[in-house]
Amino acid sequence: MVQARKLGLIMLGVAAVVLACAIRYAWEPSIEPLLAPVSAGADKALLARGAQVAEVGDCMYCHTANRGEPFAGGMPLNTPFGVIYSTNITPDPNTGIGRWPLDAFTRALREGVSRDGHLLYPAFPYPHFTKMSDSDIAALYAYLMSLAPVSAPAHPNDLRFPLNFRPLVAGWNLLYLKTGELQPPDRPESVAWLRGRYLVEGAGHCASCHTPMNALGAEKSGEAFAGNLIDSWNAPPLNALTRAPKPWTQAQLVDYLRTGLASEHGAAAGPMLPVTQHLGNAPESDVEAIATYLMSLRPPPAPVQPALSHEEASATDDASARVIRTGGALFASSCAGCHASGAPMREIGGRPALGLSSVFTSDDPRNAIHLVLQGIPWNGSGTAHYMPPFADVLSDEQIADILAYVRTRYAQRPAWKDVSRTTATIRKEISQP
């Protein structure tokens, strides 16, 4: 009884402290707006550097609505808690950040606080941007201020209660936000490695898609780069690239990140496609540094996997033989024109062989299903790689049959289970706005 009461008192005390902290941090002071928008600086080198930081940070991608003006906001981000819309970061004085002084901009990137003091949602990757250097933030600021101002008021968010109450983010920040620049590593590392880590962990915010998340949408500690489900795509682990069945080389990784294509590994699609398009505009040395850092990542020691049972290993029974026959026929009519070994298109631009593609060697069929349903959009650039969508052409069962065929014949692995059901689920997921 006494114990219980003591515990109750302790809990009450903890609750009071948490509440006090939350109240203290829930509203940050407003930073006075400038009287007039900052005039665009004339320092060309600074603006060019800011533009490059923006490429690595994907600022334009997230801050541009479908067919909207660049950087004027309005792109919807689906989160487990509802839809959040990015805001206008052009220098418009009223609806954008034109009257934000540099320290307000720095505080937004470092602490996730808007100029007027309201807290921003961590769908804006400030938990990574906080690691950027002051000089990169200043260059980015100068670059954004040099853009044409666009008047575009913020689109209201569509978040579920209680998350539509912004002050709650204070609790999240207390738990998960570590502000400030990266600490030096505990062993000596090359200049390229340090630069790569800075870009990956900071502006590049790669972990925001490639690290598993907890129930509150924060990256799980101790599982950095172990892979994650994002926008119904599978963002593969990045901590074992050198241990893949066909290990990545540094040169393949650089090609993939700069052009979206790597011989022996595949093409970037879905949420990774814009990342590679932006990295294609970043300095090559920066992308090489990113690859150097990724190649050094190692997964934590994993429990030993039990070997496949005899039945599992010899699962090619009559039923699956039939599936592979129908799948083979469908593949011949729908896909082989571009993907069969020897197809004329196979020769263009070092096209990866399907069987080697990470999409088919993965344990998870999601990305293969996405690719068949949605194809790869034509983007008109020099590195474009187009594949037509098959959502309206093939049924869930037909897609399952084709994938069973490619998985067993090309990738030499057992067919995935439940593909037609997963296809039906993904169809629903992508039909949502």
Ligand code: HEC
């Ligand atoms: C993953 C998508 C994403 C990326 C990448 C991103 N942002 Fe944002 N950003 C958002 C969202 C969403 C918001 C709005 C958050 C809110 O309203 O709580 C936002 C808000 C902001 C704000 C606050 C604006 C205001 O009026 O309060 C600034 C400043 C900003 N972003 C700058 C940047 C810069 C600079 C970059 C590139 C380094 C960038 N963002 C990259 C999604 C993104």
Ligand code: HEC
């Ligand atoms: C918006 C989410 C998102 C962000 C941000 C992101 N990725 Fe990805 N990434 C993905 C998805 C999804 C895939 C799978 C794409 C596919 O299969 O075509 C992927 C694939 C990859 C692959 C291929 C891995 C393999 O085994 O095939 C590499 C390498 C990679 N990403 C590196 C990066 C790096 C480096 C960054 C940061 C600069 C980054 N990603 C940022 C979502 C993201």
Ligand code: HEC
């Ligand atoms: C008009 C030509 C064309 C057709 C038809 C086509 N594809 Fe593709 N496919 C491409 C291109 C182009 C790419 C991008 C990679 C590249 O450039 O090699 C691609 C990429 C893929 C990938 C990603 C592989 C990787 O490199 O990561 C998969 C999976 C895939 N296709 C499956 C299929 C399947 C299954 C079919 C039949 C249902 C099909 N494709 C039909 C042109 C085509």
